Structure formats: structure tokens, C-alpha cells
Amino acid sequence: xxIRSTREQRIRGVRSVLRWILYYVVIFLCFLIMTSGTWxxxxxxxxxxxxxxxxxxxxxxxxxxxxxxxxxxIACGKLTGYNAVLLAFFSIIxxxxxxYYLRNxxxxxxxxxxxxxxxxxxxxxxxxxxxxxxxxxxMIFSQISMKVWAxxxxxxxxxxxxxxxxxxxxxxxxxxxxxxxxxxAIRSERK
Amino acid sequence: MRDFVxxxxxxxxxxxxxxxxxxxxxSVTKGGYSLSGVSLFNTxxxxxxxxxxxxxxxxxxxLDRLAHSDEYYxxxxxxxxxxxELNRRLTEYEALKTEVEELRELVSIKQEHEDFEYTxxxxxxxxxxxxxxxxxxxxxxxxxxITPNCPVVTAEGLVGITVEVSDHMTTVRTILSPDLxxxxxxxxxNKDMGIVEGDIPSAxxxxxxxxxxxxxxxxxxGDLIVTSGISGLFPKDYSIGKxxxxxxxxxxxxxxxxxxxxxxxxxxxxxxxxxxxTGKREEGNEN
Numbered sequence: 001x002x003i004r005s006t007r008e009q010r011i012r013g014v015r016s017v018l019r020w021i022l023y024y025v026v027i028f029l030c031f032l033i034m035t036s037g038t039w040x041x042x043x044x045x046x047x048x049x050x051x052x053x054x055x056x057x058x059x060x061x062x063x064x065x066x067x068x069x070x071x072x073x074i075a076c077g078k079l080t081g082y083n084a085v086l087l088a089f090f091s092i093i094x095x096x097x098x099x100y101y102l103r104n105x106x107x108x109x110x111x112x113x114x115x116x117x118x119x120x121x122x123x124x125x126x127x128x129x130x131x132x133x134x135x136x137x138x139m140i141f142s143q144i145s146m147k148v149w150a151x152x153x154x155x156x157x158x159x160x161x162x163x164x165x166x167x168x169x170x171x172x173x174x175x176x177x178x179x180x181x182x183x184x185a186i187r188s189e190r191k
Numbered sequence: 192m193r194d195f196v197x198x199x200x201x202x203x204x205x206x207x208x209x210x211x212x213x214x215x216x217x218s219v220t221k222g223g224y225s226l227s228g229v230s231l232f233n234t235x236x237x238x239x240x241x242x243x244x245x246x247x248x249x250x251x252x253x254l255d256r257l258a259h260s261d262e263y264y265x266x267x268x269x270x271x272x273x274x275x276e277l278n279r280r281l282t283e284y285e286a287l288k289t290e291v292e293e294l295r296e297l298v299s300i301k302q303e304h305e306d307f308e309y310t311x312x313x314x315x316x317x318x319x320x321x322x323x324x325x326x327x328x329x330x331x332x333x334x335x336x337i338t339p340n341c342p343v344v345t346a347e348g349l350v351g352i353t354v355e356v357s358d359h360m361t362t363v364r365t366i367l368s369p370d371l372x373x374x375x376x377x378x379x380x381n382k383d384m385g386i387v388e389g390d391i392p393s394a395x396x397x398x399x400x401x402x403x404x405x406x407x408x409x410x411x412x413g414d415l416i417v418t419s420g421i422s423g424l425f426p427k428d429y430s431i432g433k434x435x436x437x438x439x440x441x442x443x444x445x446x447x448x449x450x451x452x453x454x455x456x457x458x459x460x461x462x463x464x465x466x467x468x469t470g471k472r473e474e475g476n477e478n
Contacts, residue, residue, distance in 0.1 A: 028239075034320050035240050036247030038457065041320055058200060062207050069211075074233065077319040077326055077355070077362055080226050081215030088211055092204055100192050134369050136391045140323055143395070148321050 012172045019170035020060075023052050026162055027068060034075040040147055045072050046117045047156030049087050051163035053094040054104055055171055065091030078128070086123065090116045106160065113156045114149075121145040121152075223339030223355055230332075230357040237316065237330065237359060244317045307426060308467040310335050313343075315459045316360065324368035324394050325456050326351075331464065332359045340424055342465045348430035348453030349373065349418060350462055361464070365456050366431065367394040375401055375431055376419040383408040384419060387431055387450060397457050399432065401448040402440065410437045410448055423472025426465060 030044035049068040053061035068091075069084030076083075094112060102108045125145045129137050195201055218226050225233065256263065313329035331337055333356050341353045343363045351365035364371050367389040377383040385404040393399055401416055414434045420427025432450040440447040 028236075031236070032239055032243040033247075035317050036244040037251050038248070038318050039251060043320075058204055062204055066207075066211055070229070070232075074229060075320045077322060079215060080218035080229055081211055085208060085211045085215060088208060096192070096195065132370075134391055139391050139395070144321060144323055 015170045015172055019166055022166045022170065023064070023163070024067075026159075026166070027064070027071065030068075030159070031071045031075060034072075040144070040151065042152040042155035043072060043076075043117060043120065043148060044152070044155055044159060045069075045075075046087065046120055046152060047113045047159040048163070049091050050094050050113050050116060051109065051156075051160050053091040054098050054109060054163075055167055056095060058092050058095045061091040061095035062088045065089070076124075078124070082127075083120070086120060090119075109160055110153070110156065114153050117152045117156075118149055121149045223353075224333070225355055225357040230360075233332075233357040233360040240316055241314075241330070304426065304429075304468070306467075306469040307465050310337060310464040310466060312461045313361075313464060314461050319362065323391060324370075324389060325365050325397075326354075326368065327363050327365070327459065329361050329363060329462060329464070330359065332357045332361050334358050335464075336466045337361050337464050338466070342425050342429070342468075343462050344429060344465060345454040345459065345462050348432065349425065350452075350454050350456060350459065352424070353464060363462070365389075366399050366452060367397065367456060373425055373431065374419040374421040375416045377408075377410055377434075378415040378417045378428070378430075380409060383410050383414075385445075385448070387416065393449065397452070397455065398435065399450045399452060401434070401450050402445070404437075404446040404448060406439075406444075406446055408437070408446055410434055410446070412436060416448075416450055420470060423470055426468040427470065 027045065027048055030048050034041050034044055045068040049061075049065045052064050056064065065087035066084045069082075069087035070080065072078065072083040072087070073080050094116075097112070098104065098108075122145070125141050129140045134140075214226070224230075310331050313331040316328045316330050319326040319328065329343075337353055337356055339353055339356055343350045343353060349366060351363045351368070352371055353361045354364045355362040366373060366387055369389050369391070371388070373387040375385055375387045383404060385401040387399055387401050389399045401410075404410065412434055416431045416434065418425040418427060418429045418431060430453045432452040435449040435451050437446055437448045439445075
């Protein structure tokens with residue numbers, strides 16, 4: 001008894017390709033927003049990498065995290081590879097957490113985004129400012145790092161919605177329900 | 192989870208992370224030049240970034256006008272009064288005289304700095320995201336003869352120095368940054384020397400500082416501070432900014448002056464890079 005036709009598999013493949021193309025379009029848009037204008041902006045690529053890792057395997061999460069990290073390095077003028085290492089690592093962790101322990105809920109996502117973006121902002125502050133012992137360096141943490149962290153969390157809601165929208169249309173279902181299996185079986189018997 | 196740690200996938204991912212760390216270490220050794228991949232990405236993304244930046248600036252301008260409409264209205268009224276006052280005072284002759292003086296000044300700068308080799312005007316593509324010291328990227332790079340540690344200027348004065356050069360893009364560190372130290376001197380007497388170096392509170396207000404000035408100095412508010420050219424990184428006698436105030440440094444051993452840069456660093460749209468000048472040092476770093 002075949003419960004999934006070859007055509008369905010093909011559609012599934014095309015959907016998957018489209019989904020990843022859209023993910024990378026979103027990533028590029030996040031990068032453009034981050035590099036435009038003169039105002040303080042959220043590090044949109046952190047929630048984007050996390051939102052993608054939620055529904056992806058470890059390899060694809062690591063790769064997407066690394067790409068997002070490289071783009072943050074370019075946008076924020078940081079050492080090439082620094083954020084790539086961080087985000088690749090965190091994306092793998094997020095992917096594993098969702099595979100073994102967590103359910104795909106918005107609350108889980110927002111908590112993880114808050115924690116990871118805080119760590120990213122804190123490490124950025126430590127390595128790029130505090131370590132060099134500038135005068136009044138604590139001002140950077142309170143007036144820039146914390147503000148960036150806060151607006152990143154707020155912006156992550158929109159990133160989540162966009163990624164969820166893509167997932168709704170293009171994320172293939174991993175399992176079919178009993179009802180779907182029965183219906184498919186009935187259809188194939190009729191033929 | 193335990194199975195995952197023992198799996199091949201885990202080892203592959205560890206290898207991938209090690210590879211990323213390798214890239215990071217390799218980029219440290221590039222001495223101010225971007226990795227070729229980054230350079231390529233910068234080249235490809237430049238038109239998109241230019242367009243999105245212009246859209247963003249327009250949006251920011253519109254939002255700014257909406258958010259501060261009351262302030263702008265009051266400012267507008269005040270300016271109208273001031274314009275009326277000025278109109279009464281100014282004659283056509285005075286306006287022409289000012290214009291002629293400005294033109295003479297421009298010509299004299301060109302004559303004074305015949306040895307400078309400038310790039311073409313470089314457009315500011317955008318400011319580095321969330322950088323407190325207003326570092327920015329420009330649309331010219333290695334292909335236009337720019338190298339790391341080239342002075343970046345406007346017609347008004349020194350802006351900063353190039354730090355990371357791609358093929359068609361360059362990141363500029365500004366004089367608001369504590370990572371850039373410029374040997375400077377008062378143009379009035381060429382005696383009151385110091386180091387122009389930013390700090391965090393000053394950068395927030397778009398100003399910088401002249402530090403390590405001798406206690407027996409003759410600096411006064413409004414004095415023009417220019418580059419001393421000692422290091423060979425910056426050309427001699429290029430305007431940096433004007434003295435806003437002078438006070439004793441926190442260590443009590445020297446004086447410190449607050450400097451208002453000649454150029455408004457937060458609102459730059461185009462700059463010039465000086466690629467060569469007499470007395471330029473080929474190697475080394477002043478900062």
C-alpha cells in the first residue's frame with residue numbers, strides 16, 4: 001500500500017527548495033535593514049537564525065547560523081567569523097533543543113531569542129569595549145548593548161511571524177494523520 | 192541526546208565549528224584587508240545596500256519630521272525671525288564678499304596641499320550598525336587605490352582613517368573613536384600640542400577631545416586644531432576641529448580640550464580619501 005505518491009514527493013521537494021530560498025531572502029532583507037540608516041537597529045539576524053533552526057536539522061541550522069553570523073560581522077564591522085562561530089553554535093543547540101526537549105511554541109522561541117541575543121550583546125560588549133578598558137565603558141552596555149538587546153527581542157516577534165508564514169505554506173508535514181492514511185488507502189483501492 | 196554526542200553528525204558539526212574558528216583566526220592575519228569572500232559579498236550587496244540605505248534615510252527623515260514637528264515648528268519660527276534680522280543687516284555687497292572669500296579659501300587649500308592625492312568623492316553607503324563611534328562604510332575600495340590607514344577628509348576637515356578595505360568598499364574609523372589617536376596642534380601658535388582621541392561620553396555628543404596638552408598652554412575657545420603630521424599617517428596642517436572648552440585632565444598632569452569636529456560626522460554623505468601625500472609613512476600605525 002503506497003500512502004505517498006511520487007508526485008507528492010516531488011511537490012515536497014519543490015516546497016522545501018522554495019522554503020529555503022525564502023529563508024535566505026528574509027536573511028538578506030534583515031541584513032539590508034541592519035545596514036541602512038543611522039538609527040540604532042536590532043540585530044535581526046539573531047532571531048532569524050534561531051527561528052530557522054527551530055524547524056531545521058543540525059547541519060542546515062549550523063550553516064544558516066554561520067551565514068547569519070558572517071552577515072552580522074559585515075554589518076557591525078566585527079572580526080570576520082566571530083559572530084559566525086557564535087551563531088552556528090547556538091543554532092545547533094537550538095535545533096537539538098527543539099528535537100529532543102522543546103515544542104514549537106512562541107514562548108519557547110522568545111525566551112531562547114532573549115537568552116541568545118543577550119549573550120551575543122554581552123560578549124560583543126566584553127570583547128569589543130570592556131576588554132579595552134575605555135573610560136566610562138559601562139555607558140556602552142547600558143546605553144547601547146541593552147537597548148539593542150531590547151529592540152532585538154521586540155523585532156524578533158516580526159521575524160518569527162515571517163518565518164512562521166513561510167513555514168505554514170512551505171514546510172512539508174513530517175507525518176500524515178491516520179485519517180489522511182486511510183483516505184489515501186481508499187483512493188488507491190478505488191483505482 | 193547521548194546518541195547524538197556519539198554520532199558522526201556531532202563530529203562533523205564540531206569540525207564545522209573548528210573551520211569557522213579557523214576563518215576567524217585567518218581574518219585576523221589579513222591586516223586590514225577583507226577576506227575575498229567578504230569582499231565579493233560586499234561588491235554584490237553594494238547596490239542593494241545603497242538603495243535600502245537611501246530608502247531608510249528617507250523614512251528616518253519622514254519619521255523624524257513627524258516625531259519632532261512641534262520642535263521644528265518652533266525652530267522654524269525662530270529661524271524666520273533670525274532670517275528677518277539677518278536680511279536687515281546683510282547687503283548684497285556683503286553676501287558677494289563672503290562668497291568670494293569662501294572661494295579664495297577653497298583655492299588656497301588646493302594650492303597649499305598640492306602634494307595630496309585624493310580619490311574621487313566617496314559616497315557614504317551607511318554607518319556601521321550600532322557603532323557608538325559612528326564608523327561608516329564608503330563606496331570606494333582597493334580598486335580605487337585605497338589602502339588601510341589612509342586619512343579620510345571632507346572639505347571642512349579630517350573625519351577619520353580607513354581600517355578595512357574591500358575591493359569596492361571601505362570601512363572608516365572616525366576621530367570620535369578612542370581607537371584612533373591623531374597628533375594635533377593649535378593652528379594659532381603651533382606650540383600647544385596634544386593627541387586628538389575620542390571617548391565614549393564625547394562620542395555620544397558628536398565631539399572629541401584633545402588630550403595630553405601641556406598645562407602651560409594658550410588654548411582658547413574657538414582655536415582651530417589641526418594635524419601636526421608627526422606620525423606620517425596624517426598630512427600636516429589639516430583642520431580637525433575647534434576648541435569648545437579647556438579643562439584640567441583627570442590625572443592633574445595635563446590639560447584636556449573638548450573639540451568640536453569641523454565636519455558633522457553623524458551626517459556625512461560624501462568624503463575624500465587621501466591616498467598619498469608628502470611625508471606619508473608606508474608602514475606602521477599611529478593608533
